[in-house]
Amino acid sequence: MTDRTSHDTIDLDGLRSGLHDLAEASVPPIRTDLADVRARGARARRRRRAARAAVPLAAGLAAAAVIAVPAGGDGHRPSVASGRPAARDPLTGPATFGALPAGYRVTITDDASGTFQLTAAKKGGLPQYVLSVYPPGREPAMGMMRGAVPARRVPAGKVNGRAAHWLQPPPPGAGTAAGEARLRFQSPDGRWAELELDAAPAGTDLAAQIHRVAAGVRFAPAPLAVPVRLRDLPAGLRLIGTSVSTDATSGIGWRTVLTFSAATRSRDLTVTLGKPAGDRMWAGGRRAPNTTVDGHAAYRQAAGPARTKEGLTRVGAGLDVLCVYEVTGTDVCLEATPKGSALLKATGGLPGLYARTTVLGTDPARWTSAPLG
Amino acid sequence: MGWDGDGTADAEYTAYVTGRLAWLHKVAVLLCQDPARAEDLVQTAAIRLYVHWARARKADNLDGYVRTLLVRVFLAEQGTAWWRRVVTVRQPPDAAGRAADPDAALDLRAALAALGPRQRAVVVLRFYCDLSVEQTARELGCTPGTVKSQSSRALAALRARLTAADDRDLSRERLA
Missing domain, CATH: 3.40.1000 (Protein Transport Mog1p; Chain A)
Incomplete structure (x- = not known):
């Protein structure tokens, strides 16, 4: 790693290869006894079944009794x-x-x-x-x-x-x-x-x-001002999160993420704007273009299975993804879960949403606090 | 004998885990920085996988399911005393392999070890497992915002430590 870091940035490709080197070097020959693992797993399953069978009795006892639960060591409870x-x-x-x-x-x-x-x-x-x-x-x-x-x-x-x-x-x-x-x-x-x-x-x-x-x-x-405006989002998608990072030299880099939900706690649509130049994290994770949109290099992945080079299934393989690069100085990436895609379908899916997206550039003076409309 | 009577599920489980042990050990050793403890983590995750195999085998993304199990076992056992961890091995440990650049590996290992467990988990998932911020958030059961702030802090800490190591190497080279 010694030739891959500087005082201002960390080389993420270097970090990736360093982690792979470390993992390869640190792992001794495997000596896990799978027969024993299975035996212990079987015992755990029997205990779970027994506990489940006992639940109605325990619930009845709990309802009949007033149980005083002492506070934690410092008399303090989580929020x-x-x-x-x-x-x-x-x-x-x-x-x-x-x-x-x-x-x-x-x-x-x-x-x-x-x-x-x-x-x-x-x-x-x-x-x-x-x-x-x-x-x-x-x-x-x-x-x-x-x-x-x-x-x-x-x-x-x-x-x-x-x-x-x-x-x-x-x-x-x-x-x-x-x-x-x-x-x-x-x-x-x-x-x-x-x-x-x-x-x-x-x-x-x-x-x-x-x-x-x-x-x-x-x-x-x-x-909070953001560098993007989105028109005619489906009513079923609610903005639940906003993140803005403006220092391209920091670990996160220059980046804005708007997160929308179709239901409680789910994240069904994310709109990410990243600045390619000087943004090491974005550059490290940028998907290679496989199409063009409005004359811009772009990446399109329809929802479906995808595997890593090691043959492992990727998490989130069901995501619908559209990334358009170098739009008014930033990359725009839209990702939707199947639920988000279903809500967007009537208005043209992610391509339709991209057509209704206005990127406001990298100058915060031009950003808006009312990006939805 | 497996719980499906004819042993099919048992055989499936064994085939799957056998094929994934090496990968799980690599992720585990990056998470906990200790090859022996990594074995414990993998074994605990493997036991939990066995318990839930009937459900897990139907998962769209079994690898992601198992990795999530492993990471959560790692995070959950942070407060657990060493003596409570049970080792399931047949032989004493063999010598670990060697890194291509031992000094660099030591620097990175030390820098990783200095991170808090959640920050280390974020670094491993983002940059070893190559997951996006959103995917990492799903695996850790937190928000993308939390992943980003943890990631930013972790990278800043790694950078500071690796830069200090670089400076130390340069000083040594000048003195040599």
Whole structure:
């Protein structure tokens, strides 16, 4: 790997071949005893059947009794216990950074999961601040630090007069590496946020830096702008996630992803825009063109079986895919599950959707916060 | 004897797992960075596959099903004490193979080992198994956004460590 990395980027082809080399070199001759595996599997199946047969009895007992469940070791429960969070508009973020230290700029806005995340980084992606804003409700579980070390709550100074604590205190202890620390603090409306600083230079006063940036976070709705507009999407497809990454030199690269769902929790249509130049991850995973669309090189894969070069079935082989390259400075990739394809069929499928797609280019001044219409 | 009475399912299972053991071991060793522990992971996944074989054999993508089992076994056992892991082997371990470039392999192995388990899983699925962000999210049972942020952090950490290793090599070369 020594000739394949630089200070600014990581060569993903190099990483791929390095991983293959490592896997080949690390695996001793196989000595798994399949007869024993089968015997143990058979015992496990018998136990499962016995447990299943006992369920009605157990359920009856549970209904008849009031069971006191003690809290976890720190008297704390995961946020999922507080109920399903209210649906949020994936085109409106709940917070923005205030003043950032010199050289940092917002590089990633991710509203594609239940937790909103903002990343501000220096060129190349490090050091970086990552702000996570959790859904309203109880504080999420503490989770794990590096090396599977359970995070622990360590008292910290308040942030704007509101509760705060470290997940591990700086300077690093178990579960942290030099130059990183994670602070949790409450927003004015009581929801929890977390600010992580990664790869700070030696000598950085981590506690002071993180407190300063945390104190500057503004908790107010903020529209997210995206570089694309989509017309006449089927009513059955609902936008559930938005991710925008604007630093081509970072690990993710320049990329925007809009995710749509036809039902609860499924991801039935993704619209991805990636910038080819300087985007190592996109370049590494770009599918070779096999057609042209509107004069642009393009890749088309109708849903169907596909296998890797090792003969293994690819996950997602049922996806319908259309990628059109170098459209107003970006690549556009549309992917639909069978359910998404069925909803798009009446309006021309993915080619029809592409015809109703307007790419707004790479200048954020031209982007829109109302991409659907 | 298999659970279908005539042993057909047993034979199918054995044929499938036999053909996939080497591949599963490679994925496992990248996930956990320990060849012995990788065997435990593969065996645990293989046992679970046996338990669910009646359903698994009907899956459109059996390889993806098994890989998901393996990754989830790996993530679930992070908090499990070593003594609770059961080894099912016939012989003591043999010597591992050799990398084409031992220094580079050591650098990458050390850099991978420094990642958290979920970040390592993301790197292995994205860049060894060659899955997309969305496919990786499905295998890990999380959102594409989480995969992207984990991936970004993992790549940044790998880059920092590999660059430091490069600098160390250069210093050694200058001193030599």
